[in-house]
Amino acid sequence: MRAFGGVGLVLLAILHQDVWFWSSQTRWFGLPIGLTYHVGLCLLASVVFYVVGRSLWDGED
Amino acid sequence: MVVSVIAALSHRFFRGTGEDYFVANRTIGPFLLLMSLFGTNMTAFSILGASGEAYRYGIGVFGLMGSSSAIVIPAIFLLVGTRLWRLGKRFGYVTQAQYFRDRFGSDVVGLLLFLLNVVLVVPYLLIGVMGGGITFNQMTDGAIPFWVGSFVVCAVVLAYVCYGGLRGTAWANAFQTLVFMTLGR
Numbered sequence: 001m002r003a004f005g006g007v008g009l010v011l012l013a014i015l016h017q018d019v020w021f022w023s024s025q026t027r028w029f030g031l032p033i034g035l036t037y038h039v040g041l042c043l044l045a046s047v048v049f050y051v052v053g054r055s056l057w058d059g060e061d
Numbered sequence: 062m063v064v065s066v067i068a069a070l071s072h073r074f075f076r077g078t079g080e081d082y083f084v085a086n087r088t089i090g091p092f093l094l095l096m097s098l099f100g101t102n103m104t105a106f107s108i109l110g111a112s113g114e115a116y117r118y119g120i121g122v123f124g125l126m127g128s129s130s131a132i133v134i135p136a137i138f139l140l141v142g143t144r145l146w147r148l149g150k151r152f153g154y155v156t157q158a159q160y161f162r163d164r165f166g167s168d169v170v171g172l173l174l175f176l177l178n179v180v181l182v183v184p185y186l187l188i189g190v191m192g193g194g195i196t197f198n199q200m201t202d203g204a205i206p207f208w209v210g211s212f213v214v215c216a217v218v219l220a221y222v223c224y225g226g227l228r229g230t231a232w233a234n235a236f237q238t239l240v241f242m243t244l245g246r
Contacts, residue, residue, distance in 0.1 A: 005139070012132045022121055031120075038124025042131040049135040057143060 001055040008048040015041055064233045068221035071229035082226035083155035087146075093231055100234030102130055103241055105192020106185065190214050 018041075021034040028036035080086055089097070107126065115122040145160060154160045157178065162171025190211045197210025221229045 009132075009136055016125075016128055016132060018121065018125065022119070034119065034121030035124040038121070038128040041124075041128040045128065045131040045135065049139065053135070053139060056139070 001052065005048075005052040005056065008052060012041070012045055012048060015044070063236065064217055064221055067232045067236055068225040068229040071221075071225035071232050074228060075226065080153065080155055081228075084149070085226065085228040085231065087150060089227075089231055093235055096235035096238045097231040098134065098234075100237035100241070102134075103237065104185075105189045105196075109192050109195070110188070189218075 018034060018037055021037050024033050026033045031039075075081060076086065078086075111122055111126050145154075148154065148160065152160075152163065154163075156175075158171040158175040161174045162168060164170075193214030194207040194209075194211030197205045197213065198207045221233045225232065
């Protein structure tokens with residue numbers, strides 16, 4: 001799970017570099033694709049951190 | 062006014078200890094933490110700064126800032142926060158300087174970190190104070206001068222931080238979050 005967390009974190013950091021959509025005029029779900037992309041990225045980050053947090057955090061002392 | 066009432070209410074829970082003042086006796090739960098974090102991040106830097114940046118570079122700026130927070134804040138919590146929380150609980154740390162002073166066995170390190178924190182926080186605080194002053198001024202078409210708006214922001218924040226400690230601050234931030242979520246739609 002530590003490996004999954006590490007890979008997930010690196011992946012999120014890479015995906016966060018959104019130069020490929022920055023000046024695109026395309027729309028997804030009624031929003032500029034650059035904005036929709038980050039909504040999706042936030043959801044992905046939620047899933048990654050939820051899974052990693054639940055697995056690695058052993059609760060209180 | 063509501064924030065002042067919140068500060069007064071939170072003061073009723075104050076137990077008179079340093080640990081209670083600085084870290085609310087480590088009793089901040091997940092919901093209040095989330096609401097407080099959201100409110101803490103929605104400063105003039107985010108609201109006014111991001112709007113200006115988005116006006117210049119495009120609406121993607123809002124998404125970029127949102128996903129930055131969605132990645133960086135949980136990562137810091139996971140990698141640093143949980144470890145520091147555990148150490149803080151065990152050794153009774155309530156400030157960063159205390160931890161670093163003990164970690165490196167040096168009062169100088171603790172003092173330097175304290176000074177560094179102050180130096181780094183002051184510009185951020187000034188942005189908030191200036192942002193408040195500008196907002197008051199613009200909302201009232203100049204009827205409230207910039208300095209008065211800034212002074213009011215300083216006075217209110219000073220009141221709830223001094224009077225309510227971290228508990229009052231967290232409650233005030235949570236209230237701000239509710240306002241943003243309700244009125245920001």
